[in-house]
Every structure is written in structure tokens, then in C-alpha cells.
Amino acid sequence: MEWAKLKEDIREAAPILGIDKIGFASADPFTELKTRLIRHRELGRESGFEEPDLDKRTNPALLFENPQSIIAIAVAYPAKLHNPPKSEPGARRGILSRSAWGEDYHKVLRDRLARLEAWLKEHVPGVRVESMVDTGALSDRAVAERAGIGWSAKNCSILSEDLGSWIYLGEMITNIPFPPDTPVTEGCGECTKCIDACPTDALVGPGQLDSQKCISFVTQTKGFVSDELMRKIGNRLYGCDTCQTVCPVNRGKNWTHQPELQPDPELVKPLLVPLLTIGNREFKERYASSSSAWRGKKPIQRNAVIGLGNFKEKSAVPDLIGVMKEDTRPVLRGTAAWALSRIGGEEALDALREVLQSESDEEARVYMERAIASLEAVQIGTDDAPSIPRES
Numbered sequence: 001m002e003w004a005k006l007k008e009d010i011r012e013a014a015p016i017l018g019i020d021k022i023g024f025a026s027a028d029p030f031t032e033l034k035t036r037l038i039r040h041r042e043l044g045r046e047s048g049f050e051e052p053d054l055d056k057r058t059n060p061a062l063l064f065e066n067p068q069s070i071i072a073i074a075v076a077y078p079a080k081l082h083n084p085p086k087s088e089p090g091a092r093r094g095i096l097s098r099s100a101w102g103e104d105y106h107k108v109l110r111d112r113l114a115r116l117e118a119w120l121k122e123h124v125p126g127v128r129v130e131s132m133v134d135t136g137a138l139s140d141r142a143v144a145e146r147a148g149i150g151w152s153a154k155n156c157s158i159l160s161e162d163l164g165s166w167i168y169l170g171e172m173i174t175n176i177p178f179p180p181d182t183p184v185t186e187g188c189g190e191c192t193k194c195i196d197a198c199p200t201d202a203l204v205g206p207g208q209l210d211s212q213k214c215i216s217f218v219t220q221t222k223g224f225v226s227d228e229l230m231r232k233i234g235n236r237l238y239g240c241d242t243c244q245t246v247c248p249v250n251r252g253k254n255w256t257h258q259p260e261l262q263p264d265p266e267l268v269k270p271l272l273v274p275l276l277t278i279g280n281r282e283f284k285e286r287y288a289s290s291s292s293a294w295r296g297k298k299p300i301q302r303n304a305v306i307g308l309g310n311f312k313e314k315s316a317v318p319d320l321i322g323v324m325k326e327d328t329r330p331v332l333r334g335t336a337a338w339a340l341s342r343i344g345g346e347e348a349l350d351a352l353r354e355v356l357q358s359e360s361d362e363e364a365r366v367y368m369e370r371a372i373a374s375l376e377a378v379q380i381g382t383d384d385a386p387s388i389p390r391e392s
């Protein structure tokens with residue numbers, strides 16, 4: 001079999017298989033990446049969502065017997081909402097990051113990889129493959145970079161000149177010795193727009209992320225969030241797109257051709273108040289098919305509370321008081337206290353004082369006490385209320 005010819009045939013078949021970009025890489029160990037990942041861990045910059053075994057993450061031979069190549073795929077997704085509903089006083093809305101629009105990308109990419117696998121099996125008897133998307137051991141970005149899908153940009157994304165960074169990545173280790181493609185040589189040049197725009201300075205250097213500071217990560221946590229980070233979350237319910245929306249390479253790029261990835265504007269820019277009390281069944285019906293649901297409804301509800309606080313949405317005070325009084329989860333009660341202190345007013349302060357009397361959770365109490373102190377400081381005209389402590 002002529003592997004170079006097969007490679008070109010696959011490239012030709014890719015659009016029919018629903019793949020927007022395809023590249024071929026060697027299956028050699030990712031030696032430099034390993035050094036980088038060790039340093040990343042030492043500096044405490046991991047998110048905790050990564051595969052913990054650094055050998056597995058950087059050596060395809062530990063995942064697949066005698067690997068000969070890796071095929072990297074990219075599928076492009078939309079960046080703009082058509083007729084987005086308005087977020088306005090009395091009807092505030094949150095936003096899901098673009099990576100959570102439409103159907104869960106894991107499912108979509110697995111489907112594309114399955115189609116590719118079927119194509120390969122039809123053309124190459126004895127072919128062996130192992131596919132992965134996001135939750136596999138390999139670094140999807142490192143594979144994509146090696147396979148020439150795009151360059152590793154200053155915002156950490158794989159950025160393609162033609163598709164931008166609005167691409168999901170997946171890969172397939174194979175036993176076929178495809179000649180490798182060449183990594184892309186373009187780069188970000190002098191531009192630093194993403195680093196400058198990051199709300200939390202999580203991009204600590206070009207291509208270097210402190211995940212613990214990254215809003216995308218914080219929106220996916222389940223616990224209490226520090227005052228500083230809650231303010232910066234804004235109305236984000238899941239994920240963060242800021243370092244991509246400011247990128248000049250992404251300008252004008254909006255991919256509407258993948259049917260499963262098209263968003264329902266009401267779902268991805270939902271009203272915040274109804275989310276506070278959404279039941280399990282309704283949450284499942286609305287969000288189970290989105291990649292935003294993988295951590296359950298708690299982080300999204302907590303972020304909805306934070307969003308209302310950041311909007312200083314007065315009309316939501318009774319709803320937030322309801323959460324503070326009735327929600328069974330201390331994180332929701334404490335965060336509602338924070339939101340009420342952001343909005344302010346007598347009604348909020350009275351409710352905080354009342355609820356504190358019966359609150360039994362230590363951490364929720366701390367948030368309530370701080371909220372009361374901050375509102376009392378406003379009442380008496382001092383502004384030196386202690387801020388809510390950082391997450392430990």
C-alpha cells in the first residue's frame with residue numbers, strides 16, 4: 001500500500017466524513033511537552049481535569065501497541081448567535097461559552113472519528129486504531145500542533161489561519177506509517193491582545209495558563225469562589241471565550257455548516273432567575289446534550305447567582321433570598337448572600353441577618369457575615385468591609 005497516496009485519499013474524504021481539517025503526525029514521544037507538563041504541575045497551574053499520568057500523556061506507545069502515526073482532526077464550530085435574546089433589567093441572562101453550544105462536542109467528534117475509522121477499515125485490511133477526544137490521555141493540542149492543524153497560540157489555543165481557534169480537536173493513533181505533515185510556521189507575531197484582555201491575568205505568559213485563575217476553570221468548579229473571581233465571572237455560566245473573541249485571526253469566523261453544533265439561543269443565553277430553582281428533570285431535558293452539563297447543575301446555578309449579583313439585579317432580590325433560605329446546598333446559600341450584598345438594600349440586609357441566625361454551615365456563615373458587614377459599611381458610609389476570603 002502506498003501510504004502517501006492513502007493519506008491524500010483520506011484528506012479528500014475528510015469533508016464527506018464531516019471533518020473540517022485533518023493532519024498526520026508521527027507517534028514519537030512528546031518529549032518537550034513532558035518537560036513542560038512537569039514544570040506546569042510544579043508551578044501548581046494544572047486544573048485537575050487533565051490525565052494525571054504524565055508518561056501516558058506524552059508517550060503514545062503506552063496507549064497503543066506499536067503506534068506508527070497519529071491522525072489529528074478538527075471540527076469547526078459557530079461563534080455567533082443568530083438573533084440572540086436580549087439581556088435587560090428585569091430579564092438578565094447568562095452565557096455559555098461557544099464550546100458548549102449545540103450538541104456535546106465529545107459526541108460529535110467521536111462520531112467523526114468513528115466515520116474515519118470505518119473508512120480506514122474499508123480501505124486497509126488489518127488497520128488498528130485508537131481514537132480519543134478531550135478525555136483521552138494525549139494532549140489534543142500538542143497532537144494537532146504536530147500534525148499541522150494550526151499553531152500553538154499565545155492564548156493556548158490551536159489557531160488555524162483558515163478556521164481560527166473555533167475548532168474542536170480529536171485524534172486517532174494508528175498502526176499505519178503515514179508520512180507526517182509539517183507543523184504550521186505562522187504564529188501570533190507581536191500581538192498580545194488575548195493576554196491583555198484576560199480578565200484574571202490567567203495567561204501568565206505567551207501560551208502559559210494558570211488554570212486556577214482561568215474563569216473557564218472556575219465556572220466548572222463546584223465549591224465557593226473568592227470575591228475577586230466572582231466579580232470577574234460576570235454573567236458567564238460555563239466557560240470563557242474572551243481570549244478567543246479578541247483574537248484578530250478569529251475576526252469574521254463563524255462556522256454554521258455542522259448541523260449538530262448550532263446553538264439554541266434560548267439555551268445558551270438563558271434567563272438567570274429561572275435557573276436558580278431549575279429541577280433535575282428540567283435541567284436534564286434542557287442541558288444533558290450540552291458539554292456544559294458534565295459537572296451537573298450546581299456550578300451553573302451557582303454561576304447564575306453570581307451573575308445576578310454582578311448585574312446588581314434588584315428585581316432578583318426575593319429570588320436570591322429564597323435561595324439563601326431554602327436551598328439545601330451551602331455553596332448556593334453562601335453565594336446568594338454574596339450576590340445580595342452586591343445588590344444591596346434594606347430587604348437584602350434584613351434577610352441576611354435573619355438567615356444567619358439559623359445557618360449551620362461554617363463556610364456559608366462566613367459569606368453571610370461578610371455580606372452583612374459589607375452592607376452595614378455602606379449604610380454607615382464606611383467602605384472598609386473585609387472582602388470574602390479566597391478559596392483555599
Ligand code: B12
Binds near residue numbers: 156159167208241
Ligand atoms: C484541562 C483542560 C482545560 C483546563 C486547562 C486549559 C489549559 N490551557 O491547560 C481548563 C478548564 C482551564 C480549560 C479551558 C478551556 N478549554 Co480545555 N482542555 C483541557 C484538556 C482536557 C487538557 C489540556 C492540558 O493538558 N493542558 C496542559 C497544557 C500545559 O498543555 P496543552 O495545552 O495540552 O499543550 C500545549 C502546551 O503544553 C504548549 N507547550 C508545549 N511546550 C511548550 C513550551 C512553552 C515554553 C510554552 C509556552 C508552551 C508549550 O503546547 C501544547 C500544544 O498547544 C484538553 C483536552 C486534551 N486531552 O488535551 C482540553 C482542550 C485544550 N480545551 C479546549 C477548549 C475549547 C477550552 C476552552 C476554549 C473552553 C472555554 N471556552 O471555556 C478553554 C480555553 C482556556 C485556555 N486559554 O486554554 C480544546 C481546545 C481547542 C483548541 N482549538 O485549541 C481542547 C483541546 C478540547 C478539545 N478536544 O477540543 N481546558
Ligand code: SF4
Binds near residue numbers: 198215240241
Ligand atoms: S478562558 Fe478567559 S480567563 Fe481563561 S485564559 Fe482565556 S480569557 Fe483568561
Ligand code: SF4
Binds near residue numbers: 154191
Ligand atoms: S489574540 Fe493575538 S496573541 Fe492572542 S492568540 Fe490571537 S493572534 Fe495570538
